[in-house]
Amino acid sequence: MKRGIWGVMALAVAALPTMAAAEDQFRVLVIATPSTYHYEYIPVARDNLERVARLHSxxxxxxxxxxxxxxxxSGYAAILFLNTPPERLSASQRTRFEAYMRAGGNAMVVHRAAIVPKDEWxxxxxxxxxxxxxxxxxQTGVVTVADPGFxxxxxxxxRWIWSDEFYVTVNPYRIAIDPVLRVDESSYDPTxxxxxxxxxxxxxxxxEAWHHRYEQGRVFVTLLGHQADMYRDERYLQHMLGGLYWTATGRGQAANPAP
Incomplete structure (x- = not known):
């Protein structure tokens, strides 16, 4: 009798890992290609973002x-360009990515990946x-939350103390974006x-971070993320997680964000 009970318990314990394993909610393709000033971040970012992905299934x-x-x-809920120079994609690869977005794909763009040489793409x-x-x-500056509901x-x-390169941008194509974070220029020297x-x-x-719709998909952009150690910072990882969660699913925005 005892042997029978122990046998049943052993089978139950053996089944626990399978029963406890969570199914992935979605899949994201991360392209992290080294560039002149951005290469040391890759192993740090991979270790920590993989940890976040495991935690959130x-x-x-x-x-x-x-x-x-x-x-x-087509099988990816989103494609994450992580500090990757977009001009590295060939003409045919660009065409495939454009088709992915027109078919309802989604994209997240981080730091260096937001830089496109003039007239390149x-x-x-x-x-x-x-x-x-x-x-x-x-420099160290103050990043402010523009949309607390995102x-x-x-x-x-x-108001968040952060050190980064604080990219300067313009809007030649008159694209409407919804800012998520801004930087207070009085808190550092832009010159x-x-x-x-x-x-x-x-x-x-x-x-310094925003979202909008493009083609048939969602796009989230954060210009923050220059240094490798940033990918060990829990607040920055939370920022990345929130952006990626929305990009992949379209969920999470507060219906009536606080002013």
């Missing part, structure tokens, strides 16, 4: 090779929603830049 597929865009992209510039001008040296702002205080360059002020409307 979604799947990340990592690649550093744009050739992945030669294959089928206007379609992607429109996807980003702003065009890069330049950036001052890395998931990428949920883990952040209304502190390298010899031969001119630093620019954008004034009170200096977005």
């Amino acid at each position: 979604f799947a990340l597929e990592w690649t550093s090779d744009p050739a992945r865009f030669d294959g089928d992209l 206007p379609w992607f510039e429109k996807l980003v929603g702003r065009s890069f001008v330049n950036h001052p040296k890395v 998931p990428a702002a949920f883990g952040l205080p209304s 502190l830049i390298w010899p031969g360059q001119v630093g620019h002020r954008m004034g009170p409307d200096h977005p």
Whole structure:
């Protein structure tokens, strides 16, 4: 009798890992291609974002090779361009990504991935929603929450001390975006830049993260994320998680965000 009871218990315990394993809610393709100033972040970002993905039951597929865009992209809820120079994609790869977005795909763009050389790929510039001008040296400033009802702002205080490059952008294509974060230019020096360059002020409307619709999909952009150690910062990871959750699912926005 005892042997029978223990046998049943052993079978139950053996089944626990299978029963406890959560099914992935969605899949995201992450392209993280090294560039001149952005390469050390990749192993740090991968370790920490994989931890976040496991905690929240979604799947990340990592690649550093744009050739992945030669294959089928339709199975991904979103594609995350993580500091990857978009100009690395070939003409055919660009066409496939454009088709993915027109079929209802979604994209998240982080930091360096928002920079497109002039006239290199206007379609992607429109996807980003702003065009890069330049950036001052890395400085500590105050990032402010523009939309507390958006998931990428949920883990952040209304005024957040952060150190980054604080990209300066313009809007040549007149794309409407919904700002999530701005930076307070009075909290750092936008003109502190390298010899031969001119630093620019954008004034009170200096977005550093935003979202909008493009083609048939959702797009979330954060210009924050220059240094590798940022991907160990829990608040930054919460910012990334909120942006990715909304991008992949379209969910999480507060119906009536606080003023």
